[in-house]
Amino acid sequence: MTVINATSVQEVVNALRDYPDARLIQGGTDMMVEVNLNRARVNDVISLRRVAELRRWHLEPDRALLRIGAGVPFAEMERAPLSLYAPALAQAARTVGSPQIRAAGSLGGNLGTCSPAGDGLPVLSALDAVVHLRSATTERDVSIHDFMVGVKKNLKRPDEVIVAATVPVLQGFSGYAKVGSRNAMVISAASACLVHDAIGGTIRLAFGAVAPTVVRARRAEAWLGEQSNLQGSLTVSPALAREFGQRAAEECSPIDDHRSTALYRRHAVAVLAERLLLRANEYLDSDSRGSHE
Numbered sequence: 001m002t003v004i005n006a007t008s009v010q011e012v013v014n015a016l017r018d019y020p021d022a023r024l025i026q027g028g029t030d031m032m033v034e035v036n037l038n039r040a041r042v043n044d045v046i047s048l049r050r051v052a053e054l055r056r057w058h059l060e061p062d063r064a065l066l067r068i069g070a071g072v073p074f075a076e077m078e079r080a081p082l083s084l085y086a087p088a089l090a091q092a093a094r095t096v097g098s099p100q101i102r103a104a105g106s107l108g109g110n111l112g113t114c115s116p117a118g119d120g121l122p123v124l125s126a127l128d129a130v131v132h133l134r135s136a137t138t139e140r141d142v143s144i145h146d147f148m149v150g151v152k153k154n155l156k157r158p159d160e161v162i163v164a165a166t167v168p169v170l171q172g173f174s175g176y177a178k179v180g181s182r183n184a185m186v187i188s189a190a191s192a193c194l195v196h197d198a199i200g201g202t203i204r205l206a207f208g209a210v211a212p213t214v215v216r217a218r219r220a221e222a223w224l225g226e227q228s229n230l231q232g233s234l235t236v237s238p239a240l241a242r243e244f245g246q247r248a249a250e251e252c253s254p255i256d257d258h259r260s261t262a263l264y265r266r267h268a269v270a271v272l273a274e275r276l277l278l279r280a281n282e283y284l285d286s287d288s289r290g291s292h293e
C-alpha cells in the first residue's frame, strides 16, 4: 500500500493520475468505517489532511457568495465566523456525530460519501450549491442537484478531487432540523433544510433520508409562492404552513429500514417543513454578521 501525504491540490490530482485506484481520505470518519466494518479493500491512499487550501473558506469580493473548502471540518462550520454566513449549515454541522467526529469529518467527505442521510447535503441542495471538481487535466463546476445521483453515488470521476462548494449568502432565515432515534450521535431518519431568500422572494426546501438522494420539494415551493408574497418578511399563517408541510412530504419517496418506517418518515418531514416555515415567519434579520468581520 502506498500512502501519499499531499500538501497541495496539484499534488492530489497528480497522485490521482499516477495511482488511478487510490482512495482519497480527509477526516476518515466514513472511510475507516468502510475499511474496518465493511472490509472495503483499499490499496493506495491519498491523504488530504495536509492540503491547507482545502481547509480554507472565504467570501467572494461582492460578499454574496461563500466558498467552503472541501476539507473544512464540521467543527469549524458550527462556529462563528463561518456560521454567520451559512446558518443552516452551522445547524446541520452541530447535529453531526460527536465533537470528535465533527473535528475530523468534512463537507468534502459528506459529498464524497453522498449518503441521502448526510447532514450537509440538504443544506447544499436548498442553497443551490455549486460543487467544484478538479483533475490533473480538467476543472468543472457542477450543480449540487446534478452532483448527487443516487444512494452513495455522485458524479465525481475517480481522477477528480472535490475542491470546494460555493453557496449564496442569503438575506433571510435559513434553518435545518432532523429527527432520529435519539437526540445526539444519530444518523437522520429524516431531515429538512428551509431557506428564505427575502430579496429574491423564494422559499427553498430540501429533505434528507427520505429518497435515494436528497430531494427538493419544488412543487410545494412553487405552490407557496402562489399563496404568499415571499419578498421581505413573511406572513404565513399556521394553516398555510401545515398545508405546505403536507404538500412537501408528498414529494418524498421514503422507505422502511432499520432507522425508521416510510410512514413515520413522511409524517416527520411534513412536521419539519411546517416548523421551519413557521420559524422563517418569526425571523427578524438581526445585524449580527457585521460584528464578526
Ligand SMILES: Cc1cc2nc3c(=O)[nH]c(=O)nc-3n(C[C@H](O)[C@H](O)[C@H](O)COP(=O)(O)OP(=O)(O)OC[C@H]3O[C@@H](n4cnc5c(N)ncnc54)[C@H](O)[C@@H]3O)c2cc1C
Pocket (backbone or CB within 6 Å): 023, 024, 025, 026, 027, 028, 029, 030, 031, 032, 033, 048, 070, 071, 095, 096, 097, 098, 101, 104, 105, 106, 107, 108, 109, 110, 111, 112, 113, 117, 118, 119, 120, 156, 160, 161, 162, 163, 185, 186, 187, 188
Ligand atoms: C460515529 C459516527 C457518527 C457519524 N454521524 C454523522 C452524522 O450525524 N451526520 C452525517 O452527515 N454524517 C455522520 N457520520 C459520517 C461522516 O462523519 C460524514 O459523512 C463526514 O462528512 C465524512 O467526512 P470525512 O472527511 O471524514 O470523509 P472521509 O471518511 O475521509 O471520506 C469519505 C468519502 O469521501 C471521499 N472524499 C473525502 N474528501 C474528498 C474530496 N475532497 N474529494 C473527493 N472525495 C473525497 C473519500 O474518498 C471517501 O469515499 C458519522 C460517522 C461516524 C463514524
